[in-house]
Amino acid sequence: MSGGALSGWLAIAGLGPGDEALITPDVTAALAGASDVIGYIPYVARVAPREGLTLHPSDNRVELDRAAHALELAAQGRRVVVVSSGDPGVFAMAAAVFEALEAGPAHWRDLDIRVLPGITAMLAASARAGAPLGHDFCAINLSDNLKPWPLIEKRLRLAAEADFAMAFYNPRSKARPEGFERVLELLREVCGNDRPILFARAVSTPDEQLRVVSLGQACADMADMRTMVIVGSSLTRIIERPGARKPDPILYTPRSAS
């Protein structure tokens, strides 16, 4: 009864931003029960090898192939974890798996598939800086690999008009390095020069770097592919604390708006 396809399952799991102490026990348990782990090379490298576990690291930009591979293995009865950094549902592998599921053979739909949430980059960055997402906010992927540039600009203008705080994933695309400079110009135009902006690089890892500047001071090379960017709303504030042992200013958005 337990052999074959019926015993297979697929979990799409979030490893959080980097620190093991930010991985949920739910994800740890799924990895402990897995026969196969699939994902982008640096994320699979975060999973400890052990007997009985096959690691399948793959390159970037092959998300749909990776997703189909995971579904096929689960359909063969394997216990498969697809790993994402952060949360798998935020600009990560969960949507790719469901795209592959929808396009694939009908029997894949009967599989046991679960998404296991994780600490997504914007919430890790926000926590380190204070609480810049403490009021209404939006999350925008700035990569134009998967959507046209004018749509990104349209969303930025509407988000600024709505006075959302904004969290940006993938601020610097290798394919179009000038894109983020245009984002900063657009934001200065609609939000002014004084709005605070957070550059949070490699949060929760030994390489962590946080920097809060004004939009007027911001320049594109403050971000790389490991940087999460958060722009405050019109109400976002900075609390200086030069006397603290860790004297970083606190960036936060009050709960109230008028």
Next chain:
Amino acid sequence: MSGGALSGWLAIAGLGPGDEALITPDVTAALAGASDVIGYIPYVARVAPREGLTLHPSDNRVELDRAAHALELAAQGRRVVVVSSGDPGVFAMAAAVFEALEAGPAHWRDLDIRVLPGITAMLAASARAGAPLGHDFCAINLSDNLKPWPLIEKRLRLAAEADFAMAFYNPRSKARPEGFERVLELLREVCGNDRPILFARAVSTPDEQLRVVSLGQACADMADMRTMVIVGSSLTRIIERPGARKPDPILYTPRSAS
């Protein structure tokens, strides 16, 4: 050296949506080292009592008093954890603590204060339903306790125009029960009747209930104070899977937009 105010600290910690397997080890460690736990009654009730730990449950709507109490205890040298459900930085206690910090005595700014992220309700709900937040999205608190109603309507219209998926916290305010009905009417007007909407109640607890309907079918009493609501973008799709052991449809937003 270790006694007195210098040894005190304050952690503002996210307990996630309810399931203990969704609490990060980082938060578990902070609770294990705490002398005092402060928070809204049902959240403090999730922390196991033990010798040496004082629990301070308090009522709803006293966030600033609670925050000041936590800061004062930390300044006295206590090891204090303020607990929120979900993530403390998303419509929760982190912003309230920083409001109290900014308004309070200068020496509070020297305290060791950390925000420990958690799995916020929208990501737990999204994971259970599939990946409705797999493309650009926004998060809006629908309670009008802390902002005027016209601002909520303005944000909803701009978010719809930007074609964000939308996650709604606190969809039903006790003080204004008709508010959510107006939200649904506005969304039908700007997004049409066919747009999918997810009602995710008490996710990851024994009371969990998920329901995906169209905006045309949605009515206000599908949500209560324990419900997270997610409205899809124009691209959000449903995959039916009547043959699965858990035959809930999958709701997801593809990664690409044109």
